[in-house]
Every structure is written in C-alpha cells, then in structure tokens.
Amino acid sequence: MPRDLVSEANLRRWMPLTLLAASFVVSMTDTVLSHRGTERIPILIALTLLAAVWTWFCHPSVRNVPVLYLAVRLVLTAVLVGLNPWYGIYTWYGYVEAPNYLPQRLVYPALGGVALIASASYIGGFPTSPVLVVVWLLLTAGSFALVRFINGVVEKAREQEVERDRMLAELTVTNQRLEETLAENRGLQSQLLTGAREAGALDERARLAGEIHDTLAQALTGIIRQLEAADRTGELAGATRPHVDQAAQLAREGLSEARRSLSALRPGQLEGSTLPTAIKGVAAGADLPVDVDVTGGVRVLPTDQEVVLLRVVQEALTNVTKHAAATRVGVTLTYLEDAVMLDVRDDGVGFDPDSVGMRADGTGMGLAAMRDRLARVDGTLIVESTPGEGTALVATLPCGAPVPTS
Known part of the structure; x- marks a missing residue:
C-alpha cells in the first residue's frame, strides 16, 4: 500500500482515540474543579475505556463492519455527552467518519444523529425543558444543514478530482498515441525521402546513361568505323601510320570506358x-x-x-x-x-x-x-x-x- 494511504488510514484510526482522550481529560478537569458530577467519574472512566476499546478493535480500518461500528459509537457518544457535555469534543468526528465509511443511503441519517448529539453538547446536555428542546432542535437543524452543505462541497470536489484524474489518464493515452503517430509519420517521411532520393538518383543515372550512349559512345563508335572503312578501302595505305593506329586505339579505349560508365550507371548485377x-x-x-x-x-x-x-x-x-x-x-x-x-x-x-x-x-x-x-x-x-x-x-x-x- 502506498505510504500516503497508510498515513491516512492511521490518522483516521487514531483521531477518534485522540479526541476521546481529550474529551476525558477536559471533562475530568471540569468535574474536579467544579465539584459537580463527581459520582459519575467511575461511569465515565468505564464508558471512555469501552469507547476506546471499541474504536481500536472495531474501527473500519481494522474490521469491515462500518455500520455496526458507527451505530455503537453513536450510542456510546450520546451516553457520554449525556453524562458530561465536554464529550462533544469526541462527538464531532462522527461528521468525518459517516461519509467515509457508510453506504450513501445511510450517510445523512447518521449525520443527523451526530448533529443531535453534538447540539446537545452545545447546550450543556440533552434538553430538560421545552425552551431547550426548541433550541436543541434549531441547533440540530442548523448543524445538519451546514454539515450537509459542506459534505456536498466535499463530494463535488471529489467528483471533480475523479473527473480530473480521468481526463489526465485520457490525455496521457492521447499523448502516447500522438507520440506513436508522430514516430510513425517520421518513419514514413524518412521512407518517402529515401524513396524520392533513390528515384531521383535512378532517374539521373538513366539520363546520364542515355546522354553517354547517344553522344560519346555513338561518336567513338563512328570514329572507329570510319577508320576501319578507310583502312579497308586503302585510304590509309602506307608502311607506317602510328598516328592513325594510335587514334584507333584511343577510340577503342574511349568506347570501352564509355561502356564501363554505362554499366556503372546501370548495374545489371543488382537487378x-x-x-x-x-x-x-x-x-x-x-x-x-x-x-x-x-x-x-x-x-x-x-x-x-x-x-x-x-x-x-x-x-x-x-x-x-x-x-x-x-x-x-x-x-x-x-x-x-x-x-x-x-x-x-x-x-x-x-x-x-x-x-x-x-x-x-x-x-x-x-x-x-x-x-x-x-x-x-x-x-x-x-x-x-x-x-x-x-x-x-x-x-x-x-x-x-x-x-x-x-
């Protein structure tokens, strides 16, 4: 499990225990200093220990019983607040736990229960007169409305975060596909350039071959034929004719080189x-x-x-x-x-x-x-x-x- 998720799970498990301990310390201090309700101290200690044990061993991060956990937690919280209103410090964390652990259909009923208990702590305990009942109900309605509004904002933020993550994932996939497409296009472009270069080179070779064949090779062939014809008709009769023989030899060598160039331009071995x-x-x-x-x-x-x-x-x-x-x-x-x-x-x-x-x-x-x-x-x-x-x-x-x- 990622480290940040482990830290969040530990925080959710330890937070109610921390608030319970804080509520116990404040309530005991108030009881000792005010000398009111000292007879309840053993019951508070016992219920606080029971709530701590229940939170530690039955917390949703340990056992998969969130509905049972929160139901018992609300009952224990209500009893503790009834004994000492300072346990309202422990009560408010129910606003955080209910949306995180309960099914959606049970979230708002649970939040209403938490609001009833928390509002009782605001007025010093559960109401004992009609006026306090009205105040208690008004505080409960206000608290429930505020918590519902905050919960709606949080849910909307979560939905936006999920949507943002989805869009980022889609954008990542799109970027990967775009990179693949660009790489493929670069490969195609390289192939096209190579093909165009080869086609241009082949066309140029063919053009040069045609030029050499139609000009130089034909001219040399004509010179050789003219010299051979002159020799046959006796026009070049004489004992020595080194210049004529040299010209014929040079013409033959030039023709050989021209044919060699033609072969180089059009290599038959590679066809x-x-x-x-x-x-x-x-x-x-x-x-x-x-x-x-x-x-x-x-x-x-x-x-x-x-x-x-x-x-x-x-x-x-x-x-x-x-x-x-x-x-x-x-x-x-x-x-x-x-x-x-x-x-x-x-x-x-x-x-x-x-x-x-x-x-x-x-x-x-x-x-x-x-x-x-x-x-x-x-x-x-x-x-x-x-x-x-x-x-x-x-x-x-x-x-x-x-x-x-x-």
Whole structure:
C-alpha cells in the first residue's frame, strides 16, 4: 500500500482515540474543579475505556463492519455527552467518519444523529425543558444543514478530482498515441525521402546513361568505323601510320570506358538480386580465387549505397589483379546494427598507401575513385598495406535500423 494511504488510514484510526482522550481529560478537569458530577467519574472512566476499546478493535480500518461500528459509537457518544457535555469534543468526528465509511443511503441519517448529539453538547446536555428542546432542535437543524452543505462541497470536489484524474489518464493515452503517430509519420517521411532520393538518383543515372550512349559512345563508335572503312578501302595505305593506329586505339579505349560508365550507371548485377549475391557474382568472374563471406542479418540498403559497395568490390578486385600479384583474396561483407562494412584483403606484394596517387605511371587512381564514391553516401575507406605483406581495404557505410530481407 502506498505510504500516503497508510498515513491516512492511521490518522483516521487514531483521531477518534485522540479526541476521546481529550474529551476525558477536559471533562475530568471540569468535574474536579467544579465539584459537580463527581459520582459519575467511575461511569465515565468505564464508558471512555469501552469507547476506546471499541474504536481500536472495531474501527473500519481494522474490521469491515462500518455500520455496526458507527451505530455503537453513536450510542456510546450520546451516553457520554449525556453524562458530561465536554464529550462533544469526541462527538464531532462522527461528521468525518459517516461519509467515509457508510453506504450513501445511510450517510445523512447518521449525520443527523451526530448533529443531535453534538447540539446537545452545545447546550450543556440533552434538553430538560421545552425552551431547550426548541433550541436543541434549531441547533440540530442548523448543524445538519451546514454539515450537509459542506459534505456536498466535499463530494463535488471529489467528483471533480475523479473527473480530473480521468481526463489526465485520457490525455496521457492521447499523448502516447500522438507520440506513436508522430514516430510513425517520421518513419514514413524518412521512407518517402529515401524513396524520392533513390528515384531521383535512378532517374539521373538513366539520363546520364542515355546522354553517354547517344553522344560519346555513338561518336567513338563512328570514329572507329570510319577508320576501319578507310583502312579497308586503302585510304590509309602506307608502311607506317602510328598516328592513325594510335587514334584507333584511343577510340577503342574511349568506347570501352564509355561502356564501363554505362554499366556503372546501370548495374545489371543488382537487378533482381541482393548485394551479397551480386558481390559473389563479381568474385566468381575474377581472374584469381576469391573467398566471399557474409556476416550479420542481410538487409536491403538504399540503391546508391549498394551500387557504391559493389563498385568498391569491382575496383578492388581489378587493382588486385593488375598490381598485387596475389594468390588469394578474401571479401567479407558485415551487416552491423547501424552500419555495413566491406573488407577486401589480399596476400599480394602490398604498397605504401602514402604514395598512392603520386606514381609516375598514373596508377593508384582507383583508390581515389573508391573514396569519392563512398564520400557521396557518407562512407569512409581505410587502406592498410605494407610492401611485401598484402593489402586490406575497409569500406564503412552508416545505415539505419535493420530491416531483414524476406
């Protein structure tokens, strides 16, 4: 039971005993000082002890007999007031006990009984003359009306408090539902923004792919065909033609790069496939053994993130094939709670990461491209390598809460 309820129950149990003790002390003092009614002292002591025992052992906070408790209490109170009016001090607490312990139909009859006894104490005991009877009845009516008014105010306050508690409970539930709705709306908004961003990225990729296909790729294809036609018709006859051959080679390389860009803009490996499956497909087409491991709960990532990770794997395997002289490569894709990590390790010759991008032959640009790709989706790339000890690339992409794939 809460501490405040325990304190209130103790107060209700001890208050009538305290008032009874106060009434006894005042009445005994008055009897001794006035020398009136001294012969009643034994009866007062006995009845006071009986009232105290009855209150202590039969109080509603101890036994569930409120009607019997208050009936006996009123009888004992009436007898005590009749013997000594100072027991009116003990009487008035009946105004508090009746509304708290009795059924509603018995509250006002009990309050009327308390008012009769309390009014008798006001006039020095129960009336013995017609005039005192009239005064007694008037005091009783006034006391009853006042107590009824106060009790009505208290009941209304209690009803308002109950209604306020109900409204607070409803408001709490409404606030909780509103918070849930707001959280759901934030999730929907995030999904809409992600979808719009992905749709915009896909549209932009398609537009760029179309532009490259319709302009650069077509132009390079036309140059190559014209050079081949000129060669077949003898227009380029001659023993040496290094510039013509170089132009044809550059055109072929440019066309290859254009097609590679088209593939990068529209990654066929991810169409109808998951990222782990696409990475395994890329690994299967490599020129050396590649072990692919996937850990954590696989989930769908935004398209731009999956494209970046797939291109990082492709670029890393291309670099290993060209430069590392490795015998084995390991690729690990790890799905964490708030990030995805891609780890590519080889047992090749290694290199000095600080020198990347400054080679005379122009190599080393692949790492810069990886970093640029990752930076566009808030990712990072860590390169760990030492000459003669292999290389490790670790790409990390932040992502939201896991959404398991079906």
